[in-house]
Amino acid sequence: MxxxxxxxxxxxxxxxxxxxxxxxxxxxxxxxxxxxxxxxxxxxxxxxxxxxxxxxxxxxxxxxxxxxxxxxxxxxxxxxxxxxxxxxxxxxxxxxxxxxxxxxxxxxxxxxxxxxxxxxxxxxxxxxxxxxxxxxxxxxxxxxxxxxxxxxxxxxxxxxxxxxxxxxxxxxxxxxxxxxxxxxxxxxxxxxxxxxxxxxxxxxxxxxxxxxxxxxxxxxxxxxxxxxxxxxxxxxxxxxxxxxxxxxxxxxxxxxxxxxxxxxxxxxxxxxxxxxxxxxxxxxxxxxxxxxxNRVEDDFSGYWSYAREDFERKLHSKRSKVKVRFVELTDTIPVQGPETEVIADMVYSDFLALLDPRERQVVVLMNSGITKLAEIADLMGYKNHSPISKRLAHIREKAITHFGEQ
Incomplete structure (x- = not known):
């Protein structure tokens, strides 16, 4: 059955x-x-x-x-x-x-x-x-x-x-x-x-x-x-x-x-x-x-690692050598002097992390070849270059503090 x-x-x-x-x-x-x-x-x-x-x-x-x-x-x-x-x-x-x-x-x-x-x-x-x-x-x-x-x-x-x-x-x-x-x-x-x-x-x-x-x-x-x-x-x-x-x-x-x-x-x-x-x-x-x-400090946890050690070593080395300059050029691309070439990769890494979005935009535009303040102001929607000049002053102050220049 x-x-x-x-x-x-x-x-x-x-x-x-x-x-x-x-x-x-x-x-x-x-x-x-x-x-x-x-x-x-x-x-x-x-x-x-x-x-x-x-x-x-x-x-x-x-x-x-x-x-x-x-x-x-x-x-x-x-x-x-x-x-x-x-x-x-x-x-x-x-x-x-x-x-x-x-x-x-x-x-x-x-x-x-x-x-x-x-x-x-x-x-x-x-x-x-x-x-x-x-x-x-x-x-x-x-x-x-x-x-x-x-x-x-x-x-x-x-x-x-x-x-x-x-x-x-x-x-x-x-x-x-x-x-x-x-x-x-x-x-x-x-x-x-x-x-x-x-x-x-x-x-x-x-x-x-x-x-x-x-x-x-x-x-x-x-x-x-x-x-x-x-x-x-x-x-x-x-x-x-x-x-x-x-x-x-x-x-x-x-x-x-x-x-x-x-x-x-x-x-x-x-x-x-x-x-x-x-x-x-x-x-x-x-x-x-x-x-x-383009590592920044926030990428790392509290644990030690070779990557963090390498990052900090480069960071301290660069801070001791950098000079901060913003130069308005007429019809050319941005040029860095010999004393600043050591920080080429820092522009887009730990320093940018300290800036607010509008300040970052200014730095990125200048680094991409747009160095006339009037052009930057126009691209960012300002009527004149006065706000850009003020933002550059703030950026310069942050750069001096960040890179340790006296």
């Missing part, structure tokens, strides 16, 4: 928890963290592969409250859509208008856009899952986060009530955990706690939205090296009804699935790759160099 009774709410939740949380005994450094991919080859023999895929963006869908056939329809549509990650901006051509629920159709109807659909949650877990699944076990537990079973990219389907299972401040905890993981790649000389919450590099390290495109690019680079399901299927152009071919794409066998990373060592390599992708155009490196060259 079989037991046909319905499961109780407690039994359902116990089942969900078992599938959501990792077994602590199994979460070893060799197997945790882990992320895998499921191949589109389970559903498709051929996919469209663009030569230059657009970077994917994450779009959240409101799935809470959907039940029965409505939920099953959107779950299936999301799984099919996301599984076609290789098609990038061309994946909408695999679907008719009737195949997509309204929220997805609204996005697809905007044209060739490359999006990954994920459920909308308060914790934003599904958007940030790729970052979470790069964290070592010790970092996860240090921030009071739970150990979770292997993640998958892209998201396909999950019915677990993640917001109920995760801490209410999940995003904040994840931000701290990710910052501690990536910090060594941003500032190898001094620890994270050596800097205050106002330090720009520390703020950047905690900014999950900044890192999400980079980790997605790192994931797609890994997937791009996976072999195809059927090596005998040749890449071919895609014909159109008018006899021409769709430009920039080929039809090809989908790639196999598999582990993207498994264990702390492989995850650490993906973290490094994420940093590299964040700096693909030199953007990250430029930010780091600009911040380090």
């Amino acid at each position: 079989t037991d046909d009774r319905e499961l109780t709410a407690a039994e359902i939740e116990a089942f969900q928890r078992e599938g959501f949380f990792a077994d602590e005994d199994e979460a070893t450094a060799e197997t945790y963290p882990r992320v895998f991919n499921r191949s589109a080859g389970f559903l498709y023999k051929r996919v469209v592969r663009p030569h230059e895929p657009l970077p994917p963006e994450y779009v959240t869908l409101p799935l809470t409250g959907l039940r029965g056939e409505d939920r099953m329809w959107i779950d299936l549509a999301v799984a099919r859509w996301n599984m076609l990650w290789e098609c990038a901006q061309f994946r909408r051509h695999f679907f008719s208008e009737e195949d997509l629920p309204e929220p997805m159709h609204e996005v697809a109807d905007r044209g060739d856009v490359n999006v990954v659909f994920v459920p909308r949650t308060t914790s934003r877990f599904h958007e940030y899952a790729p970052l979470f699944h790069l964290l070592p076990r010790s970092t996860v537990q240090r921030q009071g986060l739970p150990l979770l079973r292997a993640g998958q990219w892209p998201y396909l389907v999950q019915t677990d009530p993640v917001d109920r299972f995760l801490p209410g401040d999940f995003e904040e905890r994840l931000s701290r955990a990710w910052a501690s993981t990536v910090w060594g790649h941003l500032n190898s000389g001094s620890g994270l706690n050596s800097f205050s919450g106002r330090d720009p590099i520390r703020i950047l390290a905690h900014n999950l939205d900044f890192w999400l495109p980079a980790v997605t690019a790192a994931i797609q680079q890994i997937l791009g090296d996976f072999p195809v399901v059927d090596a005998d299927v040749e890449e071919t152009p895609i014909p159109l009804q008018d006899g021409t071919f769709l430009k920039g794409v080929v039809a090809a066998s989908p790639r196999m699935g598999g582990d993207l990373w498994c264990g702390e060592a492989e995850a650490a390599e993906v973290v490094r790759s994420t940093v590299d992708h964040a700096d693909a155009t030199g953007r990250l490196r430029g930010i780091l160099e600009a911040v380090k060259a």
